[in-house]
Amino acid sequence: MITGIELQKILSWPLRFDLHTHSNHSDGEYSPEELIKYAKKRNIDVIALTDHDNLSGIERAKKAAEEENIHLVAGIEISTLWHSNQIHIAGLCVDINNPVLKAHVEKQSVLREERAHAIAEKLENCGFKDVYEKTRAMSSEGGSLTRANFAAFLVTQNVAATADKCFDLYLTKGSRAYVSSKWGPIDEAINAIKAAGGIPVLAHPKRYDMNNNWLKRLITDFKAAGGEGMEVSGGMQNQAERQFLADLCVQHELLASCGSDFHRIKKYIDLGINLEIPEQATPVWRSPKFKLEV
Secondary structure, eight states: OBOHHHHHHHHTSOOOEEEEEOOTTTTOSSOHHHHHHHHHHTTOSEEEEOOBTOOTTHHHHHHHHHHHTOEEEEEEEEEEEETTEEEEEEEESOOTTOHHHHHHHHHHHHHHHHHHHHHHHHHHHTTOSSHHHHHHHHSOTTOOOOHHHHHHHHHHTTSOSSHHHHHHHHTSTTSTTOOOOOOOBHHHHHHHHHHTTOEEEEOOGGGSSOOHHHHHHHHHHHHHTTOOEEEEEOSSOOHHHHHHHHHHHHHTTOEEEEOOOBSSOBTTBOTTTTOOOOTTSOBGGGSTTOOBOO
16 A cells, blocks of 8 residues: 555656546456556556446456556445436545445445346346346456446347447436436445545536536535545546536535546547646645555
8 A cells, every 4th residue: 555755756756547447347348457457558657446336356456556567546436316316426545345335335236236137127028038147247256237237238139239329229217128226325425435544536527417507516415425526537528628627626625536437448438538637626646545555
């Protein structure tokens, strides 16, 4: 674990950060080892693995990061509900062995399994066979299943050429295999992350289906619940949006984070691309809680 003076020396160098990525321990394509090797190829200096409601890939990523001489942040992305909207809270620099966080992850795992079986049942009613078993076989052992995992399964069934298209056809709200989530409130996720010594970060705030007035309400509630950071910089984002989010960070006294939300190589989305943080915002790695596993 790297903290304190040694950490500040490292972070004084010009570095490339990507603090939001996924492996096949949730709905990413790469194993933790493959993700780290690809990060090395992309010249990433500091990478956070933030699988959905899952910590099982962190130790493997840590070992790979040591071998590749890359700095790793232990992270997670927790699903929550706020006014019927699914909101994701990234936890950065968490202690993966903390009992409070582990208990919350176990609770999320149960909810994910229930939803996965319900989605599989709906897809089987659409004519597909052995949906849960085949989708589970495509994911890592111990990994969490998301709708994106089922979209990947649908690609193998020649439903459409891309997972995004399959997602739109079967898994979005109002479609034939959509199942509503039963996640807990934002404050539960924030409390679990902070109990594990982590930094709660509001993930990809402009990707939720809400206007700016609702977004500002979300940020206000997130801050009031103990939130400490917000992603202001991500892939497929214009400069005006980044500046808007950075201004909101400053107004709400939040730290600014950056992350590609990388799952696999896609057009316009890749590790480390377009992740600069505007000067007016304070980067999350300036928090005294920020630490590196290696």
